[in-house]
Amino acid sequence: MNHQRIREWLHLSLSDELSDQERHLVEDHLTRCERCRLELEQLKQLYGTLEGAGRPVPSEQLLWEARQGLRAVLRMERSRHSLWERVTRTISAWAGSLVSSRFPGYAVAAAGLALFAVGLYAGSRGVVPAVFRPQMAVQTVSDEGSDPLAAGDVEITNVQFLDADAKDGQIEFIFEAIRPVHIKGDINDPRIQKVLTYAIINEQNPGVRLRAVNAIKSSPPQSSDSEIKAALITALKTDDNPGVRNDAFAALQKYPFDEDIKNAFLYVLTHDTNAALRITAINVLQTVTGTQRRADQDIVNVLKSRVESDENTYIRTRARAVLEEIKQQ
């Protein structure tokens, strides 16, 4: 057994990566070899040093920032790459279905992609400009009455030729047809909810996200729709705009207080960089624990950690006060 091999195995034994057989060989060798015993001792010291030095650990705050950053990056990515991939995936399904009557002699594959500009009328908030990209809204021209080229206000963009040499008399291309769509309805209309959900999560413009959240705040859906609720929670936790987070908070207060909402509020109290929002979170939790007697261990734990570590004096004081109240219940 050569020393070089044993030296490698000594490392592996300290990393707990040896097979039983290898470990036996090492142990056996160690009983007979002074040099390798010494080597092992030195390695143990090294590992001790490394352990003692600790390691860089990401904080919850860093995770929060990373998620916010990612959201912004993805929002940009979505708006940039809009629909090309989805088009190519579905195009074979209806290639050639288009209109030999419209373009005689050619079979044209056209992707009329619904990129709806949506006018949202929610409550009395007025028009919210938004762009809506439904998830699978590739429209085919052969669909009854939904020829995207038939409407007068279609804008054709992003034409890309798939086969332009036309030797066989066939031309194939795809394009995006952008058409303004108005939807009017109340908050319980699933179409309205879908657009709102989309806008809250994807819209680049914080003003639009704000208005979408506001629309829900001013008239919350009767059935507690989980998709909108989930979108609000996502916005509350990760929107980079404090105004949007603030209104998402207010909107969520209109929903029945449950585990999801509790956790979202506790998340704000723990992680949000905006002190005003953390204060709102404390106030709401105080109401909930006071009037509804719904204090639980999660809430108590977060309040305790705020008492200890919030940088804001007022929040530390408030957290202590609410904890006192809970104790007296």
Place this chain on the structure above:
Amino acid sequence: MALDDSELIAQAQRGDVMAFEQLVYRYDKRVLSMAMAYVSDPEDAKDLYQEVFLRVYRALPKFEFRSQFSTWLYRIATNVCLTHRARQKQHAHASLDEEFDDENTNPHALSDVLASEATSDEHTLNTEIAMQVQKALNALSPQQRLVFTLRHYEGYKLKDIADMMECAEGTVKKYLFTATERMRERLKDAYQ
């Protein structure tokens, strides 16, 4: 009820943004932790994190369930780590020697990170020794550093690391061995 990964993936592949976020949130702590162990600088770690999930987002439509999603994700993550280092190096091109050997230069401004320790919990480490360990780590090749941090900081088995890096386990062992030997050489004064 929580959906399993494949359901979330299928939904995300159909363009469901919320499903994608849910999927991300299942794994992103580990990815960030891995990135942090590897680069040690919080800003760099955030960059890595975003790059990883942007690539995941772009590649997801082509994900075919041939491997575990987590395996696939960590492969992307290791790839991003290894190429990120290359980018850094280009930047610090002029001061390569300093970067590795000089007292006062550190490509990740580690001293800043460690100095800010009092105001955040980014580091459980402190002291001179931690600085020296970081410096020794920075002097390793990207592969050596990645294997070392994945094994010793993140606790992955060598077999799993080989899978992530798509190379033989023997190769990973070699990286780990060389990395540890080099760390030892550099840290001699610190622990002897």
